[in-house]
Amino acid sequence: DVKVTQSSRYLVKRTGEKVFLECVQDMDHENMFWYRQDPGLGLRLIYFSYDVKMKEKGDIPEGYSVSREKKERFSLILESASTNQTSMYLCASSPYHQGAPLHFGNGTRLTVT
Amino acid sequence: AQTVTQSQPEMSVQEAETVTLSCTYDTSESDYYLFWYKQPPSRQMILVIRQEAYKQQNATENRFSVNFQKAAKSFSLKISDSQLGDAAMYFCAYSPKYNNNDMRFGAGTRLTVKP
Numbered sequence: 084d085v086k087v088t089q090s091s092r093y094l095v096k097r098t099g100e101k102v103f104l105e106c107v108q109d110m111d112h113e114n115m116f117w118y119r120q121d122p123g124l125g126l127r128l129i130y131f132s133y134d135v136k137m138k139e140k141g142d143i144p145e146g147y148s149v150s151r152e153k154k155e156r157f158s159l160i161l162e163s164a165s166t167n168q169t170s171m172y173l174c175a176s177s178p179y180h181q182g183a184p185l186h187f188g189n190g191t192r193l194t195v196t
Numbered sequence: 197a198q199t200v201t202q203s204q205p206e207m208s209v210q211e212a213e214t215v216t217l218s219c220t221y222d223t224s225e226s227d228y229y230l231f232w233y234k235q236p237p238s239r240q241m242i243l244v245i246r247q248e249a250y251k252q253q254n255a256t257e258n259r260f261s262v263n264f265q266k267a268a269k270s271f272s273l274k275i276s277d278s279q280l281g282d283a284a285m286y287f288c289a290y291s292p293k294y295n296n297n298d299m300r301f302g303a304g305t306r307l308t309v310k311p
Contacts, residue, residue, distance in 0.1 A: 114296070114297060116297075118301075123205070123303055124303060125200075125202075125287060125301040125302050125304055126301040127301075128299075131297050139297070171239075173241065175241075177296060179296070180296070181229070181293055181294065181296060182246065182248060182291065182293070183296050184231060184233075184243040185233075185241075185243075185299060187233075187240055187241035187242070188240070189238070189239050189240045190239045190240070
């Protein structure tokens with residue numbers, strides 16, 4: 084089974100802090116994704132990466148950046164956390180072929196105070 | 197841009213009964229993929245079922261089946277013989293055929309199963 088591991092399940096950070104969310108997958112998938120999940124809004128794509136050092140903006144990239152230095156690892160960075168970034172963050176991976184489903188991590192509940 | 201709409205924020209079903217969750221989508225493409233994902237209270241999202249738009253036959257996975265109406269752009273999920281473990285958030289998702297980096301999700305339906 085594919086395993087997607089997010090480093091933290093819960094994080095509490097202060098406004099203005101730099102925050103790193105880490106994600107590792109063990110199935111050699113080309114694609115990796117960061118989603119934000121909010122009630123009533125479903126999942127919204129922040130960034131995705133289709134290869135090492137490659138990244139593309141999703142629908143809501145403002146206030147976020149990403150890093151993919153190794154194929155198995157995809158990091159989400161909040162340069163200066165704000166209270167409106169309090170949310171659930173989901174990492175996912177998939178192979179690069181048509182119709183491939185996403186494999187998700189357990190999620191990180193981030194609270195910014 | 198493609199959009200996915202789940203019009204039922206919450207549903208409930210009695211254990212052993214059948215429930216149908218609704219999903220509609222908007223696209224100008226003729227070929228694509230549709231998915232239902234389940235997110236139990238433990239939070240890890242898992243794939244329930246997948247449908248390829250060019251296939252006429254509705255996908256089934258054990259107690260889970262879909263009613264895919266391409267012309268109506270409707271993709272409902274039927275859960276038969278509901279079990280307590282089916283309680284979860286269910287998300288409908290759309291993916292273009294040639295770009296699996298652009299998966300679109302609905303807002304989700306929270307399903308409660310009553311014993």
